[in-house]
Amino acid sequence: MLPETVLRTDDVAPDIRFDVWREAMAATMSPMHISSPHSSDFWGHTRLLTLDDVLLWPVAMQASRYRRTAELVRKGDPELYHITLVLPGSGRLKVDHSGRRHLSTVNDLYILNSSQPCDVEVEENELAVAIGVEIPRNNFPPTAERAIGRMLGHRISGQDGFGAVLSPFLSHLVSRNSAHRPSDIPRLKRILLDLVTGLAARELDAEPSLCTETRRRNTFLLMRSYIQRNYHDPGLTPRTVAAAHFISPRQLHRLFEAEGITAAAYIRGRRLAEARRRLADPAQYTTSVQTIAQRCGYTSAAHFSRSFSAAYGMAPREYRELEHRQQLDTELRSLAPPATAGRDPIPA
Template identity: 90%
Template sequence: MLPETVLRTDDVAPDIRFDVWREAMAATMSPMHISSQHSSDFWGHTRLLTLDDVLLWPVAMQASRYRRTTELVRRGDPELYHITLVLPGSGRLRVDHSDRRHLSSVNDLYILDSSQPCDVEVEENELAVGIGVEIPRSNFPSTAEKGIGRITGHRISGQEGFGAVLSYFLSHLISRNSAHQPSDTPRLKQILLDLVTALAARELDSQASLCTETRRRSTFLLIRSYIQRNYHDPALTPRSVAAAHFISPRQLHRLFEAEGITAAAYIRGRRLGEARRRLADPAQYTTSIQTIAQRCGYTSAAHFSRSFSAAYGMAPREYRELEHRQQLDTELRSLTLPPAAGRDAIPA
């Protein structure tokens, strides 16, 4: 699990909640003037995750306004890029950065530069729900930094291209923090930096400006995300994946070879992993194995059974029954009184 700190205003006395929130935000982002019509009894919840010197903070909060003025910039500049991904449940955000203005809605991204004034406000009586990211500019080479600087303040779609991949990556990190170890930090951070760099290059239509290794990693992440979203399609093959990304099957093979796997094996692993999850899901216990196979991209139940048995050492039906028995055993143990609780602990 990555290092994590939690802040809930519900844990603080009502009369100081907004002051505590402002102090926490000032320590997380660049210094800003923060205001809210709900300051008398403010509600907010955030978690702070760290990837070395990069901070990620999923947040839900009442309508408020964040202003970084020219005066605050002159007083001190932490030289950060701030990224926001707007999540479902959020109202629209009015973003004013230098001379650029737009409204960000659900699934939008935008990037701010702490060296420039900005003004971000959540629509009145709405919640702000999203993921914030703070990245020191020093993490990027000068060429990449110039590209990112040219798209600050713009509304960027988080539903297509590298915007979609970045959105998926951020959401995955936040929702599955427990799946990662501190030792994963360098690689996760590098993936994040590569995606931001690639996003800027794509927005500026300057993919050629990326170094070869960054371009390779970015393309691989884009393709991997495509496979993760389309594994259920029986027509998904290495050839169709290559065609969807305007590269040759040979180029696709080289991309996956650099990661120590083949494209066919990755597609197979994605399908089998999802099938395994569905077979172990108590809510899908009555769903036929053939239906699960079809929902995971298999047109032949026999082929699915052979592939599953080869991967996990048992047939799908055996695996499902084993998982079901283990879940029942766990439930039964949870209903058993702990050893310290004898008969005297049972109410008369």
């Protein structure tokens, strides 16, 4: 589990909730003038997760405004890049930074630099639901900083290109914290930095300026994300993946080989994992095995059955029945009355 701290304004007396929130946000991002039409009884909830010197903080909060002025920058600068991913359930965010203004909506990303003034406002009567990320700028080489610098204040889609890889990665980190160990932190941080660098470079066609290893990792992450989104297409093959990204099958093979797997094996594993999840899903118990196979990209039920049996040691129907029985047993145990002690209770 990644180190985590939780802040809920509900845990604080109403008359000091907004003051506590302002102090926490200033410590999390950088000193700002923070205001809200709900300051008399503010509501906000955030978790602070750390990846070495990188901070992630999923947040839900009432309408408020965050202004970092030139005067505050002069007084002190933590030299951070701040990234926001706007999540479902959020209102629009008005962003003014680096001479650019835009409205960020659900699935958008934007990047701020703590060394420059900014003004971000959640529209009145709306909630902000988002993931914030604070990354010290010294984590990036000068070429990456130049690329990121040119993206400041832009509205970036979280559903295309590297945005479509970075967004689910951030969501996974904050929603599956318990799945990670402290020993995972260096690798998770490295992936995050590569994705941010790749996002800026790809948006600005600056990718040739990145080092070879970063370009390789970024390209592999794009391929992997593409496969994860298109596993259900029976026409998905290593050749079509390569063609969709304008590289040769040989190049694709080398990218996956560097990660210790083949592209064909990764596609097969993604399909089988999804089929296994669907077979174990009680809501899909009446859906035929053949239909599930088709929804996972298989055109032949026999081929699916052979592949599934080879991967998991039993046929799809056998696996489904085993999971179904285990789920029923768990439900029955939860309904059973608690066992009584072996002797009479002490009388009152």
